Amino acid sequence: MKEKIKFRESRSGAFRALVILLTVVTVVPLVAVLYYIFRKGISVIDWHFLVSLPKPVGEAGGGIFNALIGSILIIIMAAVIAVPLGVTSGIYFSENSKTRIYNIAHLFVDVLQGIPSIVMGILVYLWFVKPFGHFSAVSGSIALAFMMLPSIIKSTEETLKLVPPTLKEASLALGVPYYKTILWVIVPAGLSGILNGIILGVARVAGETAPLLFTAFGNPFLSANIFKPIASLPLIIFNYAISPYDEWHRLAWGASFILVVIVLTLNILTKLAERKWKVQF
Amino acid sequence: MPGQTNQKSAVKGLIIRETLFRRTLSLSALLIIVLLLCMFLTLLVSSLPSIKALGLKFIYGQTWDPVANEFGALPFLVGTLLTSALAILISTPFSLSLGLFLGEYYPRGWFSGLIKNAVELIAGIPSVIFGFWGIFTIVPLVRHLEIKIGVAPYGVGILTASLILSIMIIPFSASLIRLVVTMVPRELKEAAYALGATRFEVIRYVIIPYIRSGLSAGILLALGRALGETMAVTMLIGNTHAIPKGLFDTGNTMASVIANEFTEATGHVYFSALIETGLLLFVVTTVINIIGVRIIKRFEM
Numbered sequence: 001m002k003e004k005i006k007f008r009e010s011r012s013g014a015f016r017a018l019v020i021l022l023t024v025v026t027v028v029p030l031v032a033v034l035y036y037i038f039r040k041g042i043s044v045i046d047w048h049f050l051v052s053l054p055k056p057v058g059e060a061g062g063g064i065f066n067a068l069i070g071s072i073l074i075i076i077m078a079a080v081i082a083v084p085l086g087v088t089s090g091i092y093f094s095e096n097s098k099t100r101i102y103n104i105a106h107l108f109v110d111v112l113q114g115i116p117s118i119v120m121g122i123l124v125y126l127w128f129v130k131p132f133g134h135f136s137a138v139s140g141s142i143a144l145a146f147m148m149l150p151s152i153i154k155s156t157e158e159t160l161k162l163v164p165p166t167l168k169e170a171s172l173a174l175g176v177p178y179y180k181t182i183l184w185v186i187v188p189a190g191l192s193g194i195l196n197g198i199i200l201g202v203a204r205v206a207g208e209t210a211p212l213l214f215t216a217f218g219n220p221f222l223s224a225n226i227f228k229p230i231a232s233l234p235l236i237i238f239n240y241a242i243s244p245y246d247e248w249h250r251l252a253w254g255a256s257f258i259l260v261v262i263v264l265t266l267n268i269l270t271k272l273a274e275r276k277w278k279v280q281f
Numbered sequence: 282m283p284g285q286t287n288q289k290s291a292v293k294g295l296i297i298r299e300t301l302f303r304r305t306l307s308l309s310a311l312l313i314i315v316l317l318l319c320m321f322l323t324l325l326v327s328s329l330p331s332i333k334a335l336g337l338k339f340i341y342g343q344t345w346d347p348v349a350n351e352f353g354a355l356p357f358l359v360g361t362l363l364t365s366a367l368a369i370l371i372s373t374p375f376s377l378s379l380g381l382f383l384g385e386y387y388p389r390g391w392f393s394g395l396i397k398n399a400v401e402l403i404a405g406i407p408s409v410i411f412g413f414w415g416i417f418t419i420v421p422l423v424r425h426l427e428i429k430i431g432v433a434p435y436g437v438g439i440l441t442a443s444l445i446l447s448i449m450i451i452p453f454s455a456s457l458i459r460l461v462v463t464m465v466p467r468e469l470k471e472a473a474y475a476l477g478a479t480r481f482e483v484i485r486y487v488i489i490p491y492i493r494s495g496l497s498a499g500i501l502l503a504l505g506r507a508l509g510e511t512m513a514v515t516m517l518i519g520n521t522h523a524i525p526k527g528l529f530d531t532g533n534t535m536a537s538v539i540a541n542e543f544t545e546a547t548g549h550v551y552f553s554a555l556i557e558t559g560l561l562l563f564v565v566t567t568v569i570n571i572i573g574v575r576i577i578k579r580f581e582m
Contacts, residue, residue, distance in 0.1 A: 012479035019386060022378035026455075027396055029448055030403045033414050088309035095306065105310045107571065108317045114502075114570035115320070115563060116509025118536045122543065122559045123320050126327055149313075177295055179302035207407020210511040210536070214543055234409050234512075241413040242516060256410045267405045271398070 034260070041257020049254055054220060054236075057245055064255050066222040070137065070230040071259075074216060075206055077141035077226065082148040083198060090156025090194070091182060097161075113150035120146055121211040129215055137223075137230035140216030144208060148201035155197025159190035196270050203266035207259055209234035233259045324560040331553035339557060345522045345538075347546070352554035354561075356524045360532040361562075363439055363525060364514060365507040368446035369500060376451045376503075377496075380458025385488065388463065397459075404452035412516035415445040420517065423529075432529045435519060440528040442518040446507050454503035461495030461580055462488060498576035505569040509562060511536040535562050 048063060055062030089105070096102050120143050128139040163186050171181040187194070212218075217229040218239065233255050240252035331339065335352055342353015379400070387393040423444075424436035465488050473483045489496075519531025520541055533541075535558045546552040 008479050008482065012481035015481040015484070016386065019378040019381050022375055023382040023396070026375040026379050026451055027399065030400060030452070032418075033403065033406060033411065033448075036414055036418065037410065085309050085312065088306055089313055092306040092310040096310075101307060101310050101314070105313045107574070108313050110574045111317060111567050111570055112313070114505050114509075114566050116511065116536060116566055118509065118511040118539050119324075119559045119563050122539065122556060123323060125543070126323055126556075146316075153313075177299055179299055182302070203405055207405075207409065209407065209409040210540060213540055217544075234407055237413060238409050238512060238516075241409070241416060252413060256413060260406060260410060263405050263407065264402055267402055271401075 037253070037256050037260050040253040041260075044250055044254030045257060049251075050258075053222060054251065057247070060247065062247075062251060064233065064236060064251065064258070066219065067231040067233045067236040067255060068258065069222065069224065070216070070219070071206070071232040071234075073224060073226070074137055074140050074144060074212075074230065074232055075202055077138060078144035078148055078205060079198060079202055081141060081145035082152055082201065086149050086152030086197075086201075087156050087187075087194060090153045090197075091160060091187070093153065093157040094160035095182070109150050109153050112146065117147065117208055117210040118213075121214045124211065125214040132227075134227075135215060135217035135229040137216050137226045137228065140212045140230070140232070141226075143211035143215050144205040147205050147208060147211065151201040151204055152194075152197045155200065156190070156194050159193025159197075160186055162193075163189045192273060196273050199266050199270050199273075203263050203270070206263050206266070207234050209238050321563070324556060324563055328553055328557035328560045331550050331557045334550045335554065339554065343524060347542075347548060347551045350548065350550060352550065354535070354554070354558055356522055357533050357535045357538050357558065358561075359524050360439070360518065361508055361534040361536070363532070364442045364446055364518070364534055365504055367439070367443035367528075368450060368507045369504055371443060372447035372451050372454065372503070373500060375447075376455040376458055376499075379451065379455035380462055380499075381484065381488075383455070384459040384462030385484065400452045400455060404456070408449065408510060408512040409516075411445055411449055412513035415441065415513060415517050419444050427529055432527075435529070435531055437517050437519040438529050438531045439518065439525050442514045442532075442534070445513045445517055446510055449510065449513060450503040450506055453506060454499045457499035457502060457577070458492075458496060461492040461499065461577075464495075464580065465491045492580075494576050495580045498573045498580070501569055501573040501576070505566045505573065508569070509536055509566050511540050515540045535559075 048061065050063060050068065051065050052061065052063035053066055054064065093102060093106060124139050124143040124146070128142055129135055167189060168181055168186060171185045172178070176185070212232055212235050216232055216235065218235045219229045219231045223230050237252050237255045237259065240248040240255070243249070331352065335342070339352060339354055340358070341355055342351065343355050344351050344353050345356060346352075379396075383393050383397055419441050420436040423438070423441045424434045427434040427436070469487050469491065470483055473487045478486070514534050515537035518533060518537055520533055520537060521531040522533060523530075525532035539555055539559055539562075542551075543555050546555055
């Protein structure tokens, strides 16, 4: 009897040790990725790297200015496209959670989130690149906007559902029309959560490469024309990474470092904001 | 009286704005539905030339040769299934322990908080950077292994792609598993402890059976991610068109062949065959996601 209890207890201890061991083994490569990028990237970064254009193979130096500007432009445009639709459908979801439209659309948001990014690239190519005959920055933004939608919609819906119904009822009882109640009482109450969702959406798409391959395409020169091909950080990393030149690998490490810093900062921002301003009543 | 008409028109304006507002809301929800249906239809219509020209040969054909106008996608189907299945196989023990560690053993405390946050941040690292990192770390490791066991030392290939995929999906499936582990009712666990069960027995006979469906949903959703993952795999799989015969063979997945060839596809059928590959990917990931999300939703209720 005692033997058996001893066996069971040691088995329990062994399992716990195994879980801890596997957890540590899992965390090591994950942290190694970060460490590697920081170590390789930080030595490349200087002012010159940030503000100069790429140079041809063989010439030393060169930077990622065009890709940085391109990425910022594409992402801002994507947010401008995605936010209105995302917020309005989020409001609809939070207000009408029993209709048939809700059931289907809600499921479709999950489907949209699961669509492989490369397929999104094909779709936007067919819709906005092929008919016009050339790649363009704006088509890249549209692809990213589609990918951003789910996180904006979901966070809008979830925050607004947390706003207590008494607030809404009080406003309606005072004779405030429904649309004003939503726009001036409910939405401001959940504003921090909505903003959080937008930042999360931006962080999610900032590093997306596959949808840009056939849309924004890339451009070795500085461009701010939204109807022309444009460079972006993820694409420049991809192109330099698969090239055989050490000098280009160096540039890719620098670009990776910048991209990771941007994405991590956005993610940390949302985490801090969530802790501080989470809707609590 | 003028005042009355003023009031009347004010009410009228209000009603108009009110209906306009409500219409805008339902319209935007409808737009999501229309958008998704349009996506499916676009892919379907653009694949028609290849569906007509190739028929079922697209699925079982083994040669993909744009010059000879032959497009059999079987090598890519095999490549996708092989890398995704391997990635799931490799990652599941790790994500399960990470989920148990954070959800059951140490749900609180600064250390698990640190791990939880670190893992979530790493989930945000772009796929292309994972691929780039893989070229410099995993490829030499695999090459080393290949030299040791005496196969052609490419470094890239099915195994390399599966390894990077499993690293990329661990944060995602671990956070899902953690979520379902924390949902196991306290009474169930305490009842088992009161009967004299050890920690391991509680996990084995109470927690695991309770979360079985949630666990399978987590694995399913991770599979959905792995199937569609593009950049890292494209950079590490070797991009060859033959059916991979072993772990160390190079290959291609559906996503990577699209990424490599889409902008260069010149022929009508060639272009359409690539879109059909995308359609297949779309349909498979959609079905997997719907099932997975359904199971998770049922779990949350």
